[in-house]
Amino acid sequence: MFGALSKAKRQLDAKVLELQQAEDPKASPLPHWTLHDTRHRFVTHAHDQLGVEIPVIERATNHISGAFGGIVGIYNRALCARSVTPPLTAGIVSAPMPPVWIPAASR
DSSP: OHHHHHHHHHHHHHHHHHHHHHHOTTOOOOOOOOHHHHHHHHHHHHHHTTOOOHHHHHHHTTOOSTTTSHHHHHHOOOOOHHHHHHHHHHHHHHSOOOSOOOOOOOO
């Protein structure tokens, strides 16, 4: 599975470079990024730009922290679909995204 993802990422990087070089022949490849960086970007954008609450984002990304850790995470099995779907679908359709996103340097 990871080999297929790596291949897809290489193809995406190559296509992005091709499109950039069509506009600017001197364009260079994107800085190093990983598919997991897209998860970080999604969470940041959903919270900062769309105003989606952290517990909703945690459910949407299947992440557990303070909001759903401990007793709540063990006993509350609700998927929160009613609270997750509307803000995310509205934001995906209507929110402006930056034209280019350069990920932070690798940690």
